[in-house]
Amino acid sequence: AQSVTQLDSHVSVSEGTPVLLRCNYSSSYSPSLFWYVQHPNKGLQLLLKYTSAATLVKGINGFEAEFKKSETSFHLTKPSAHMSDAAEYFCVVSDRGGSYIPTFGRGTSLIVHP
């Protein structure tokens, strides 16, 4: 069965410093992987997705993620944090073993200090 683990429940950075949000997945098939962002009192918005094309995926707002099969990881990065990046981030996996029903991680809260 597919699963996803977000390794940090909270990540705190200073504005202008790099962001790293970690995600490990488990899948017996070729997975599709996604990162979503949720700002306070809002719905979720897709940041980026991996669907077996290029392993380095670029998303919106300067975010990117690299699919590493050997490490079963799909970490989200951004070179320089902005105050507006403060939000909840969700890593998601889906594969055909799970009938493509998405499995969400428990979320990582990104805190950005001035």
Place this chain on the structure above:
Amino acid sequence: DTAVSQTPKYLVTQMGNDKSIKCEQNLGHDTMYWYKQDSKKFLKIMFSYNNKELIINETVPNRFSPKSPDKAHLNLHINSLELGDSAVYFCASSPLSRGEQFFGPGTRLTVL
């Protein structure tokens, strides 16, 4: 133009009542979903539905039922509301069952 909309945005009701939350998408997607988000932000999928198949998360009480009058709508009906049903409920749609999802703004349900 709103892609995925939900009504109402807020819903406050008494235990034991029956309520519905409506969801509409104007994206032409085939698959729609309902999620429950608890106070710790954990997202739990409740239902996945397309023209052909309803997939129910087996942990969802049968007091919850999805109703789809047409491809663009997937409403959530809840019978005999309980305190533990208080949460934010999100509707989402996807062009393919394996594709990215587009989420609605959420409905905050409070059961008193």
